[in-house]
Amino acid sequence: MENLDPDKIRSSIDSLLKDNGPLRAIYDSAETVEQLVGLTRNLMQVVDSTQRDLADLRLMHESTLDHATNVENELEEKNARITELTQKLRKYLPDALYDQVMGGRLEAESPHQRKRLTILFSDIVGFTTLTDHLEPEMLSELLNSYLDAMAGLVNKWGGVIDKFIGDAVMVFFGDRDGANIQLETEKCVLMALEMQQQMSLLRQRWSENGLPGDLRMRIGINTGYCTLGNFGSEKRMDYTIIGGQVNAASRLEHLAPPGGILISGSTYLLVKDKLECLPRGSIALKGIHHEVDTYEVIRQHDVNSPCTYLDETEHGFQLRALHFDKTTASRIEREELRVACQRALQIIESLDADSLDSSAADEALDPATQLEQVREEGAP
């Protein structure tokens, strides 16, 4: 150690520590070589310790990053799973309920609300009797193919399947936010027509497969204010509708002819421009104070025709079959007939306007005499 040149050591330290003022000051305080060596030993210990700490910090950093990445990946996997499940859930839940659940509004919103809805009930005539005669496998095939087809149509037309009760299906329309009840009701009744068409195809298929091919479906539809919301117990809730209007739809379904669609007057008013219906009299329904007019849906109107009983054509018009019973005809039906007849007369009179104008005397004659006179004249 005596052979070491203190000046050389200081010179080396100066060049090493030129940018480290505090450490330089410590070295400057050393007066002997021994003190310099001691300081260097201490410094090396500090460096060793710092390097170990740095290695630990690096390891901690990597471990924490690893963990964060693991948790993020797990989160992503769970998010993907939740998305997949919610997409599946969407098929089973009404839109409004789905939005409430996913938007976290289920607790905040009032559990029940009143809404004007159109309710459809359908069932297969004699199905209960059939269950006693058919093998369970055949019954299952029949019921599943039927419900599958009907559920597909409800999905296509944008309705909400409230529930399946054996072979019965309960559907409602008009629950969407901002829904137009007229459009929703039209969709509901058009869907009912397609359901009956679908039933014909199913009957054919069932017959080919040795299943009963003579089954008929009844459909009842009503429109009115219902109480909509979650009903049930704490552990099991159903998003459903209740009220007298729902019962009325069910009752209409029971009264519908096999293969037919029976709708109430309130539904009829919303669809009469789009669908041809025949009046089927008024009925008293429990829970509804006045008698309810009923109509049987026949078919969709010619879209160019403005009247229920009249289809205008290029060369004139065609009156549809009229079944007028003055004891049962409702005001709506009478009005429909009046409009159809007036329109028919307008078309006829427009052709004969000249000849009618030329004979003032004709105006004094009653319609039957006028008709006889025209026939006698042999006018075209």
Added chain:
Amino acid sequence: MTLKGDNYSVEFIKPSNKIVFRGVLRLQGKEHYQEIYDLLIKSIALAESVLSIDMSKLEFLNSSGISSLCLFAIYLRDVPGKRVIITGSNSISWQAKSLNNLLKFTDKIQLTLV
């Protein structure tokens, strides 16, 4: 001795030299984990040669939590004559991956996944 939070508990069972973590641990920052870290330090001091840490019921641990466990592993390195056996769960995916990293700090930790 038991520490309890909204969704978690950390219990030291002295007779069986065991700490049991339960629930979901998502405290914010290292300072909020100080109490749990102190319990670990105290437990290793009170435990006989081996301290068991059961994490198999801990569903979630955030990054601050894993950092605190890393610090405990570093501390354990300098505690003479003590070892730790950590039990994790294979069905909680983060545990198999993240708890394994604790072994890098010291050979005094043994990991068992059940």
